[in-house]
Amino acid sequence: DLPANVVDIRLRQAQEVIEELLKPVDESQDFIKRQQLRELALLNSNFREESPGPSGSVSPFNSSGMKRAKPGR
Numbered sequence: 001d002l003p004a005n006v007v008d009i010r011l012r013q014a015q016e017v018i019e020e021l022l023k024p025v026d027e028s029q030d031f032i033k034r035q036q037l038r039e040l041a042l043l044n045s046n047f048r049e050e051s052p053g054p055s056g057s058v059s060p061f062n063s064s065g066m067k068r069a070k071p072g073r
Contacts, residue, residue, distance in 0.1 A: 002010075027033070 025033075
């Protein structure tokens, strides 16, 4: 039972809030998304800390369980 002008103002304010929430955020600035992805990885037991070491597998076995050939042999 509010006056029409008050309802219009509140609707405009709600629209502004919703539009702000719908704007895309740069992935590097999205702390909440990074935190959620980290928690999901921990739950899935596949979380890896970022490290300066070499990327890729360091295992002597390939994905089929066969031992890899050493380079130069």
